[in-house]
Amino acid sequence: MTAPPAWLPVWIDGRTRLIERGETLGWPQLAIRAGALAETFRAGVRLAVADGNRVATLIAALAAAESASVPLLLRRNPETVPPDLPAGDSFAVLLQTSGTTGAPKVVRHDFTRLRGRLRGTGDRGARWLLTYEPAAFAGVQVILTALAAGATLIAAPGEGLAGLARAALAHGATHVSGTPSFWRAFLIALGDARPPLKAVTLGGEPADQPLLDRLAEAFPGARLRHIYASTEAGSLFAVTDGRAGFPASWLETGVEAVGLRVRDGILEVRSPRAMLGYAGGGAADRDGWIVTGDLVAVVGDRVLFTGRADGRVNVGGVKVSPEAVEALLLTAPGVQDALVAAAANPITGRILTASVVPMPGVGEAAVRASVRDAVAALEPAARPRLVHVVERLELGASGKKRRGGNG
Amino acid sequence: MSAPAPTIIPMITMIVEELGRIVAEKGAALPPLAADTAFLGGPLPIDSLDLATLLVVLEQRTGHDPFRAGFRQFTTVGELASLYSTDTLVEAP
Numbered sequence: 001m002t003a004p005p006a007w008l009p010v011w012i013d014g015r016t017r018l019i020e021r022g023e024t025l026g027w028p029q030l031a032i033r034a035g036a037l038a039e040t041f042r043a044g045v046r047l048a049v050a051d052g053n054r055v056a057t058l059i060a061a062l063a064a065a066e067s068a069s070v071p072l073l074l075r076r077n078p079e080t081v082p083p084d085l086p087a088g089d090s091f092a093v094l095l096q097t098s099g100t101t102g103a104p105k106v107v108r109h110d111f112t113r114l115r116g117r118l119r120g121t122g123d124r125g126a127r128w129l130l131t132y133e134p135a136a137f138a139g140v141q142v143i144l145t146a147l148a149a150g151a152t153l154i155a156a157p158g159e160g161l162a163g164l165a166r167a168a169l170a171h172g173a174t175h176v177s178g179t180p181s182f183w184r185a186f187l188i189a190l191g192d193a194r195p196p197l198k199a200v201t202l203g204g205e206p207a208d209q210p211l212l213d214r215l216a217e218a219f220p221g222a223r224l225r226h227i228y229a230s231t232e233a234g235s236l237f238a239v240t241d242g243r244a245g246f247p248a249s250w251l252e253t254g255v256e257a258v259g260l261r262v263r264d265g266i267l268e269v270r271s272p273r274a275m276l277g278y279a280g281g282g283a284a285d286r287d288g289w290i291v292t293g294d295l296v297a298v299v300g301d302r303v304l305f306t307g308r309a310d311g312r313v314n315v316g317g318v319k320v321s322p323e324a325v326e327a328l329l330l331t332a333p334g335v336q337d338a339l340v341a342a343a344a345n346p347i348t349g350r351i352l353t354a355s356v357v358p359m360p361g362v363g364e365a366a367v368r369a370s371v372r373d374a375v376a377a378l379e380p381a382a383r384p385r386l387v388h389v390v391e392r393l394e395l396g397a398s399g400k401k402r403r404g405g406n407g
Numbered sequence: 408m409s410a411p412a413p414t415i416i417p418m419i420t421m422i423v424e425e426l427g428r429i430v431a432e433k434g435a436a437l438p439p440l441a442a443d444t445a446f447l448g449g450p451l452p453i454d455s456l457d458l459a460t461l462l463v464v465l466e467q468r469t470g471h472d473p474f475r476a477g478f479r480q481f482t483t484v485g486e487l488a489s490l491y492s493t494d495t496l497v498e499a500p
Contacts, residue, residue, distance in 0.1 A: 161455055162448040184478060185455035189448035191482040210477035316455060345466075346474040347459040385460040386467075 013150030020155040037064035046087030048072045052135020055155040066091045074135035080104040097231045106279040116273040117235040126151040131178035137231040165189035177201035179317030181348045203227040204317040206305035209244040233290045234273035245304035267296045316348035318381035332374035334362040354384035364389045418488035425464050442485030
């Protein structure tokens with residue numbers, strides 16, 4: 001018998017287990033990593049950085065940074081980390097927004113607030129499947145939920161959807177949270193197989209009614225809910241009645257200590273679980289209200305999500321800007337004109353497509369290669385998946401390009 | 408759109424052709440396919456973005472969108488092909 005580790009953060013139940021890449025780790029193994037990291041952090045580090053692609057490392061870094069009282073950046077993309085992040089001498093969690101084609105930001109969260117919506121007790125037997133990027137806001141929420149409950153966390157980073165489906169079945173996942181796009185693809189990957197789900201959670205994109213109905217049918221015994229949250233506003237509320245959107249009465253009453261209002265068709269929220277601010281200063285709010293950028297419509301007794309105010313579209317849970325990708329294509333050698341549009345599909349909601357006019361004398365193969373190079377640095381969701389090489393772009397009645405397909 | 412609905416064999420051929428294009432774009436090779444080959448979780452080197460791309464291309468090529476009225480379950484190549492072939496039943500001529 002080994003002695004139990006003396007060090008156990010209050011937010012971790014010591015019975016937690018992590019299954020990652022075929023390895024099963026308990027807190028004793030994670031504590032060894034955390035201890036080593038904490039020593040490094042204490043040796044004069046004023047901003048700790050952890051690459052968020054391994055869950056074991058992420059958990060150890062959180063525990064270590066808390067113990068060493070340093071802020072911790074959970075890094076998703078090294079290329080978009082601003083150079084001048086402020087250091088500090090107290091624990092906080094810094095998260096990168098996906099900022100796919102807009103300016104990526106780093107958001108600073110108080111750790112206690114970050115855990116404000118977790119209800120850890122009672123689900124110790126849960127086997128959580130991590131479907132989100134570990135260092136994304138939603139990924140951190142799932143990890144902290146499992147840790148607080150003493151549950152088992154199943155992770156398959158980098159193994160794609162097929163790997164997640166295999167892991168869910170092999171390890172008997174009972175709790176799964178994912179984007180609507182994840183769920184649509186997950187159902188396809190599962191075929192007739194069904195993991196023993198007790199809780200089905202959707203987040204990251206608006207949940208549509210046909211998908212909610214299909215999930216209720218596929219997993220009749222499971223608790224079905226969709227969550228509204230963002231990296232900036234934190235975890236806001238869950239909707240548990242199986243219907244898309246949320247009750248319009250919440251605009252009057254608020255929900256889960258969150259205030260809700262609609263201004264110019266855009267949902268604004270006031271939350272006790274919001275970020276502290278952007279790292280490097282600046283807040284997103286006015287008088288404590290955060291402008292979410294989500295367009296909503298009140299239909300009967302429901303508030304429904306209808307799109308993004310900034311024209312960005314949701315590609316499998318990643319918000320991308322067709323305009324920004326188009327601007328990038330217009331800088332590519334051999335490209336005379338370009339139009340980037342969003343095409344609807346039942347798997348990822350939207351994908352981007354591009355129509356490209358080559359400069360005179362530039363062949364189709366050359367312009368395709370140029371486009372491929374231009375978008376190579378974008379994350380996969382932001383790359384136009386279909387590129388049509390055309391002689392000219394169709395213009396709308398206003399003489400502007402017709403972006404179309406957004407509806 | 409009132410293009411005649413494709414029948415199942417040409418549909419499978421079209422799916423295989425477009426899958427080959429999508430996979431080649433990623434520098435991978437398409438394994439041998441059968442009607443019961445699963446799109447995801449099986450031998451095909453594709454992810455959900457690739458599958459989404461396939462569905463958009465098929466809609467552009469056939470003029471049919473079997474998912475217009477909401478999602479319909481499919482797992483294999485043959486099941487997807489049959490959604491396009493039976494699409495005339497729900498599509499106004």
